[in-house]
Amino acid sequence: MDRYEPLRRRTIALVGLMGVGKSSVGRRLASALHLPFRDADAEVEAAAGRSISDIFAELGEPAFREGERRVISRLLEMPPHVLATGGGAFMNEETRNLIKEKALSVWLKTDLDVLARRVGRKNTRPLIAGKEPLEVLKAQAEVRYPIYAQADVVVETGDTPHHQTVEQVIEALSAYLAEHAE
Numbered sequence: 001m002d003r004y005e006p007l008r009r010r011t012i013a014l015v016g017l018m019g020v021g022k023s024s025v026g027r028r029l030a031s032a033l034h035l036p037f038r039d040a041d042a043e044v045e046a047a048a049g050r051s052i053s054d055i056f057a058e059l060g061e062p063a064f065r066e067g068e069r070r071v072i073s074r075l076l077e078m079p080p081h082v083l084a085t086g087g088g089a090f091m092n093e094e095t096r097n098l099i100k101e102k103a104l105s106v107w108l109k110t111d112l113d114v115l116a117r118r119v120g121r122k123n124t125r126p127l128i129a130g131k132e133p134l135e136v137l138k139a140q141a142e143v144r145y146p147i148y149a150q151a152d153v154v155v156e157t158g159d160t161p162h163h164q165t166v167e168q169v170i171e172a173l174s175a176y177l178a179e180h181a182e
Contacts, residue, residue, distance in 0.1 A: 004033050006177050007170065011076060011103040013083045014169075015090040015151055017140055019119040020108040021162060022084035028166045030082035039084045043071045052086075053129075069095045076102040087140070091147055100150075104176070106169055107151035112137045114159045152176055 012029065014022040023039050030037035041052055044067050048055055055064045068086055072095050075083055083103065090096050090105070099105050116134035148154075153172040157165045 003174070004170070007033050007104075007173055008035055008080055011078075011080050011083055012169075012173065013076075013085055013099045013103040013105045014108055015085050015099075015105055015148055016087065016108040016110075017112075017115055017137060017144065018087040019115040019137075020087075020110050021157065021165060022087075022108060025108060025157075025162050025165045025169065026082045026084035028162050029169055032166055032170065033082065036079075036081040037084070038075050038078075038081050040068060040072050040075065040089060041084070041086050043075060044068050044086070047071055065089075065092060068092075073098055087144070090151070091144060096147070096150065100152075104173060105151035105153075106173065107148040107154045108157055108165070108169075109148070109154055110157045110159075112141060 012033075012035075014026050014029075016022055023041075026039070027037050029035075044055070044064070045051055047070075048067055050058070052064065055067070065088065068089055069092050072083070072085060072089055075081075076098050085095075085099075090099065112134060115137050119137070120133045153169075153176045155165065155168045155172050157168065
């Protein structure tokens with residue numbers, strides 16, 4: 001049995017604020033573990049036939065969150081994979097409970113200044129459109145961090161290469177599984 005085999009038994013759900021690297025780290029983690037990768041945001045866009053920005057603009061955040069909840073519920077019924085969730089997905093109690101039941105959750109946590117620098121480079125994020133990224137992130141952190149803290153493991157990342165974060169996630173999950181072995 002290779003050292004990654006225990007990590008392939010359940011879906012690994014990545015949670016955290018926008019810009020933390022859930023999608024980019026998730027792709028690399030899936031590759032390292034030889035698991036499929038799924039991006040909840042991309043799946044929501046595919047299901048809705050429009051971009052997240054358009055969903056927010058045309059239908060509002062509540063409609064987006066409901067679609068996100070349904071998509072994540074469907075994805076969690078699939079065989080094990082690495083799942084990058086949207087930044088607000090874990091805030092939905094039903095989604096959070098589904099993730100707790102059917103997946104291993106990993107909170108990717110990074111310094112807010114690093115995140116503000118990353119998200120400020122793109123204008124594709126509806127929650128920061130026309131706003132100061134650091135202020136939005138600080139407000140989100142205040143509300144979301146206590147909820148994100150319910151994840152199975154927390155991996156504090158810096159402004160480091162994604163492959164280092166992938167190794168940190170693998171080590172943290174391996175330790176968690178060893179500690180919670182049945």
